[in-house]
């Protein structure tokens with residue numbers, strides 16, 4: 001009798017280990033795989049799987065942003081020497097409110113060092129944010145830098161892990177040479193593009209969509225071609241977000 005129970009327990013343990021190893025291999029594999037594009041985000045709904053599989057990458061907080069109902073606290077930082085137009089953040093905050101259907105709260109985290117930021121230190125920095133997560137709430141960190149490293153030459157901003165957006169102000173200024181008056185529009189567009197990544201949206205080939213490489217064509221800003229950076233998600237993206245919201249609210 002006992003040996004039978006032991007055998008069954010061992011079998012169950014083996015199956016659990018097998019499932020875990022299988023998931024872990026998938027999680028570490030190709031980010032475009034079916035698993036990582038679909039099943040992963042569903043697993044990330046569960047605190048247990050988030051924790052045990054270490055789901056801390058871009059998009060893994062999709063369930064938080066689209067599934068929770070409490071406030072989203074947007075904590076932002078900027079280099080001490082830089083002035084930033086508050087309206088960029090206000091507009092972004094409103095857009096996050098619109099697309100998640102949740103209230104948002106902007107919190108200035110403070111001025112930070114003017115030097116180039118290695119992305120590797122942001123992990124520990126995030127922990128210093130010290131914001132208490134509201135009940136059913138989420139935290140979104142926006143880190144304006146003079147510049148960050150590593151950064152690809154044409155890149156203006158990036159997404160760092162599950163709830164961080166990193167913006168290079170130097171890259172925006174350099175890129176917009178001759179069109180610097182439009183910097184706020186570009187910063188707004190970059191913020192929304194990165195938020196799209198936070199909720200797990202992929203790049204789009206439609207130039208009117210914010211998830212396209214919205215900043216420019218052939219290394220020149222869109223203004224050079226008589227256009228402006230998109231200020232909002234395109235209709236297609238709005239439909240996708242709406243569908244995801246319905247899925248994660250249930």
Ligand SMILES: [Zn+2]
Pocket residue numbers: 193197203
């Ligand atoms: Zn992108």
